[in-house]
Amino acid sequence: MSKKKIIVIGGSAAGPKAAAKARRMDEFAEITMFQKAPDLSMASCGYPYFVGGFFDDRNKLLCTPTGVVRDPKFYWSAKGIVAKVNTEVTRIDRDNKLVEYTNLETGEKGTQEYDKLVITTGATPNMPPIPGVGLEGITTLQSMQDADYLRRVRDDGKIKKAVVIGGGLIGIETLEALHLAGIELTLVELLPQLLVFLDWKMAKLVENYLKTKANVITKNGVSEFVGENGKLTAVKLQNGTEIPCELAVVAIGVRPNVKLAKEAGLNIGELGGISTNEFMQTNDPDIYAAGDCCEVKNLITGKNVLAPYGDLANLQGRAVGENITKGNIAKFPGTIQTGICKLFDHGVGITGLSEAKAIEAGFDYERVLNASPDKPGFMNGQLLITKLVVERKSRKILGAQVLGPGDVSKQLAIWATAIKGNLTVDDMVNADLPYAPPFSLAIDHSIATAHIMQNKLEGIFDGISSVDLKAKVDKGEDLFILDARGADEYEQMRLGIGETLIPIGKLRERLHELPQDKNKEIVTLCKISLRGYEAAVLLKHHGYKNVKILEGGIAAWPFEREK
């Protein structure tokens, strides 16, 4: 049997994974990986942490766990893979099953045949089509070269003011990195909220937190980069504001690199990514694709999405490596679009559907908010705010958003696995999670969230969101708002929306202070709404018919407070 010829176009995440897995499946295949950039296997998700000074050696972004740089020499000696860097594939010739390429350093051109071809061409950052984009001082954070440039900015310490354009994951990670470099920052987002995959309120809580670190502007795009002598001096916004700065980092999303695939006649999906089946195979059975250049199925809605995440790229690459060597044996079923982001000493993320996405997909859903710590107070427990969305009838988990200084990653991992397992709220109510005080509360935050949701579905917990309460207050609706905390807590911090303080421990004896009209709308609250819940239950038992709990309490109030 002749040796199988495999060509991989792209050497960042999905490509190297596919190549390495193919090698392990077939020792004798001839595997070549073409990489346009000078580096291979870059840990690109780590760029912001290199820029931010979490570590100093750039090679750590390119290394194996034992510290060997993954260069062409490594790929050949350790994996038997020919890696051609600085080499761009310019055309796929499907009829003759070959690729045409150009060495970007020497200009040399060549062709190479394949039996199986893998396209992992990634994605390109979007740039706004506005005046001044060519000025010095404007960059993205997408390549090793971008990372080197921004790291030099940090190390030089000359730049004092910068603007980050785009409030998505990379924008926020970049914001943190440059903040740690001592630069005064403004974050500009065109949409009404940061992190568009979150629901508005969760994003607003992120925004409130980030405002303690940087200037944050939403609902305002960039109209022009202003410069002098070819150098950036300011960013001009659509409303006319000019923000003086010497550096602008653009992070307004990426688009799949599909030029090669499109020109070769491969199917491109509605969202602009390469279409594949669940084996990551294109409409040409000898051509597979993986990573950011592809569309992928959302497992909850069944619809295709663009999900340019490093973890999915690796998993898809692994499946491709098996399929190109052994036939279609490995499926990549799709994504639930789990994502997480570090925000200084907070984390924020989502798995599954947000409320907005659940509406868009037509689900009959219920949602609830839980603000409570991750660990006991005596073990320095930190606040977590979780928004959970479930399908009302099946009670299946549809999605969870988590934010806070607490252990966000574990919470998201739990919900992501629960969604994978088609678990319902009722399953999660009695989940058997690892408990010891250094790691969690006796009732883990995720389980407590399920308890609240179960109570809500059963009609025991009748919640109102802060957004809805604020709207009622602003409209001047006739409400009785009951704060069930202690007087000392009330003095320290309160909403200032006309609430009446009656501590939960006094409520039974002070029921006469409540409205006589048992149909009057009452909203109860406390710091996180545990006591608010108890107060509401108590009032209902005493005949009040229209009592709601402020979900997430004061801890999750996204608007301004009196104190």
Added chain:
Amino acid sequence: MSKKKIIVIGGSAAGPKAAAKARRMDEFAEITMFQKAPDLSMASCGYPYFVGGFFDDRNKLLCTPTGVVRDPKFYWSAKGIVAKVNTEVTRIDRDNKLVEYTNLETGEKGTQEYDKLVITTGATPNMPPIPGVGLEGITTLQSMQDADYLRRVRDDGKIKKAVVIGGGLIGIETLEALHLAGIELTLVELLPQLLVFLDWKMAKLVENYLKTKANVITKNGVSEFVGENGKLTAVKLQNGTEIPCELAVVAIGVRPNVKLAKEAGLNIGELGGISTNEFMQTNDPDIYAAGDCCEVKNLITGKNVLAPYGDLANLQGRAVGENITKGNIAKFPGTIQTGICKLFDHGVGITGLSEAKAIEAGFDYERVLNASPDKPGFMNGQLLITKLVVERKSRKILGAQVLGPGDVSKQLAIWATAIKGNLTVDDMVNADLPYAPPFSLAIDHSIATAHIMQNKLEGIFDGISSVDLKAKVDKGEDLFILDARGADEYEQMRLGIGETLIPIGKLRERLHELPQDKNKEIVTLCKISLRGYEAAVLLKHHGYKNVKILEGGIAAWPFEREK
């Protein structure tokens, strides 16, 4: 309708939870909670951390999240629950539906009627029936008073040497606490391993780590407490060794407190705990039980177990609170016996079945070990060692054990949720978990573990455990052991079991150095066995028929090494 009379016997974890939930379900029930101890709602799992000085205020163990001590006054004002402390229920009179009780301070006796009764009497620590148990200086760590005593030991700083008897969760937590108090420690365990719920090798790795902090003795029980003037001076072991010490903490397990239940004619299970149905109802329909005094079903084997964990007690209590007020509406399905323990800067735990338990339950299973970091090296990733057990045919996850300085809690939470969801290895292979470098590797440790398991089930990864390899080496079997690491790594650390060093990057060109006999048994290894895996795959492709990978590599080698 007359008010329902509810009595709860026990005021630690399950009892208060049942009482509080019952109150929220029925505002007008008369709820009384009897507690033999002076304190209520003690966070007993937190005792070791109070003793160890993680915090100084004992009241933090008794407080609500906002700092209110949960005393009888709190229970009455905030929850409308009468809590009688220092009061022992001495008899349950089922015919007349009443309990008899004695106030332990005043000696006063009384009776009180119930409509529904809840037994949450907990468990009592075992004491060895040996001479000297009455000496001063011998304690358990099970009550608030024990915690106060040991904390005074810490604060006084007079005791220099202590022995902890029992290498279970509480023994090890106590070991850490006393170590932090600057006391020289010996841990004594009767069985051949610590943490008996783990498989031997995982427990051995724990033991090796603990030996860096304390003297650890296994396979040796305590035969006598030796004293002078009524005070402990030494612990004598079954092999005759005497260990001088001024303090001994006994942590050799607990037994359910079922005297009251038994005398009342309630069914007791084979393991000595109260028998209940899935509503936590005893054979008397008006009597429920919850917490450490009960038996509970293991959801994987279907057999009853004793699982005295604080989280389960709370979940059971919640179900009971619903059922005693609204009829049997809430099920507590059972446990997968998830447990976790902090070991200084390591964690260790299990969810589901160990290999030993899988054998005992008659499963046809496969197991695999993964030693790899939790995060990228550049984000200071820490090692995790996971042992995964799956059912061979269904490929369902049966259990996972995790150990290391890495994020053990998240890994266990993922596997616990996967077991809850009946997930298979193949589901976990493409799990969509939250990825960003501050939180995980692009391929999370749990997913990598699933990959190895899938490879093993497919016959691509042929592993050998360190225990089996050691046995072969000790028997002098004719093996070729190939270390695929670099020469520098080999110089720093190696097993010294006759291995030959050929770095993975040189292996293809040095194949001639391998045995000519293609049937010869070869074992490949590296630090964590990723390169060991690549070497084995390569050799198999080159015709070697009997190649195995040392699972977990050098990182998970539990025996002595040459370096």
